[in-house]
Amino acid sequence: MCHGMAGPGRIRTTGCRASGRMTRPNIVFIFSDQQRADTMGYAGDEVAITPHLDRLALEGSVFRRCLASSPVCMTTRASVMTGLQVHQHGVWAFADPGIRFGQSHVRNIQSAGYRTGVVGKTHLWRHGGGHASDHLEEMADWGFDDARETTGPSESVDTDSIYTDYLAENGLLATHRNYLNLYLNSQRPLPWELPSSQLPTEAHLDMFIASLAEDWLRDNVSESQPFYLQVNFGGPHDPWDSPPEYRRMYNADHMVPSIGAEQSGPVSPLVSLLREHAPAKLDQMSRAENQVMKAKYYAKVTLIDDCVGRVIEALESKGLMGNTWIVFSSDHGEMLGDHGLLAKKNFYEGAVNVPCLFRPPGGGETQQSRALMSHLDIVATLIDIAGAPELIKSDGRSLLPMLDDRLQDTHQAAVLSELGLPPSVYTMVRTDRYKLSIDARSRAAIDLYDMQDDPDELRNLVNELDYQLIKSDLIENMLNPMISDLDTSAW
Structure with a gap:
């Protein structure tokens, strides 16, 4: 077995000795899209069917309070790539390909001698026509040696990739795009009415991405060089289009209804806008419709879990589990009806709290931590595992010292999440007990929640007299x- 012990019951993770030489661990970073932190079995959800993620959690460490750098796809992915806060890299909404010439954690890992790759959705450039292969040079600039890129599901309507090539070759592209056009048009079905995907299960985007991961490992694994592979799934982001067999796994009657209790205190401008422009008015949704909607999301979570299982199986078939870190997270969460909202673009826990688990080479002791952390800490840990140069001006702190010993419930004193489009930008700071959101330009507070006494965020304390000193x-x-380095002068 290619590992040693580091303290009672813990796995030494800095490498292993084989054939008289020290090797460095491989790293597989699995990144889903729009996945809540609480909809997996290991997170305590008794309804969720996620055996493969549960296995990784059983053999590794789970961080229960990991916050997204931003509850927006392209924005948070820019933070993951650069290790920077949103206000530092400046990608507030739409991808900026120019930032690839700045720092990149992938390029740092590549410089440390790793073979680097990505399969699936990167969201590092703007979609709308063309083919993903047109951006291979950009992927190389980020530091990827072998990029096999798709788009996300909705973007595949008008942007081609190796996935749409595959569908076209199999006579399935029109079926795929007709379904998405139905979902995206102004008369889209309500979320509890959306039909299943019309594609064969093996042709679903996320299954295709799993096959890309299998192929990448077949083509790139070498005894002479460690690898770093990102596996970026498109789901469980909407549309919740999982094939029928996944939907049949769930009984809607078993779904716990979304958080719908009446809230007190002012409603933030973010939430007001989301409710005003929502394509589905969830205040008119019945309990039964809410449960059916949630079952559709859970079905796609299970689809993603099966795709993760395929990656694990590919690693096992090549004898790589003993010298490979597996890391799992998501770009942001999904409101799933909580507070009358869907998707993201707010600072409620459903949108900003994301899964975070680390399974060390060879597996380790099951541990869970309430330590406060963010995407930037995941990035710092990946770099530390690889022995790569640290990123400059990154607030991320490596979790590896904890992972090599015993998990603690403290890590960062506070973490940030940022959202908006200048000049309308909002910043949230989360401490162990409180969550505060402000208008970033005026510094005016808009939300304050006591996360210890009010975990469902039902009482906005921002204007209550007893909390003014805490707010200040x-x-x-x-x-x-x-x-302090946020410059709003141009806004």
Whole structure:
């Protein structure tokens, strides 16, 4: 077995000795899209069917309070690539290909001697026509030696990739795009009415991405060079189009209804806008419709879990599990009806709390931590595992010392999440107990929640007299130092 012990019951993760030489661990970073942190079995959800993610959690470490750098796809992915906060890299909404000439954690890992690759959705360039292969040079600039890129599901309506090539070759492209056009048009079905995908299960986008991962491992694994592979799934992002057999796994009657209790205190402008422009008015949704809607999301979560299982099986078939880190997270969460909302673009827990688990080479002891952390800490840990140069001006702190010993419930004193389009930009700071959101330009507070006494975020304390000192302290001593380099003068 290619590992040693580092303390009672823990796995040494810095490498192993084989044939008289020290080798470095491989890294597989699995990144899903729009996946809540609480909809897996290992997270305590008794309804969720996620045996493969549960296995990784059983053999590794789970961080229960990992926050997205931003509850927006392209924005948070720019943070993951650069290790920077949103206000530092400046990608507030749409991808900026120019930032690839700045720092990249992938390029740092590549410089440390790793073979690097990505399969699936990157969201690092703007979609709308053309083919993903047109951006291979950009992927190389980011540091990927072998990029096999698709788009996300909705983007495949008008942007081609190796996935749409595959569908066209099999006579399935029109079926795929007709379904998406039905979903995306102004008369889209309500989320509890959306039909299943019309594609064969093996032709679903996420199954195709799993096959890309299998092929990448077949083509790139070498005894002479460690590898770093990102596997970026398109789901469980909407549309919740999982094949019929996945939907049959769930009984809607078993679904716990979304958080719908009446809230007190002011409603943030973010939430007001989302409710005003929502394509589905969830305040008119019945309990039964809510449960059916949630079952459709859970079915896609299980689809993603099966895809993760295929990656694990590919690693096992090549004897790689003993010297490979498997890391799992998502770009942001999914509101799933909580507070009358779908998708993301707000700072409620459903949108910003994301899965985070690390399975070390050879497996380790099951551990869970309440330590406060963010995507930037995942990035710092990947770099640390690879022995690569640290990123400059990154707030991320490596979790590897904890992972090599015993998990603690403290890591960062506070973490940021940022959202908006200048000049309308909002910043959230989360501490162990409180969550505060502000208008980034004026520094005016818009939300304050006591996450210990009010985990469902039903009582906005921002205007209550008893909390004014707490609010001021969070702004002055936590938030302002973290955004001291935010320049709003051009706004």
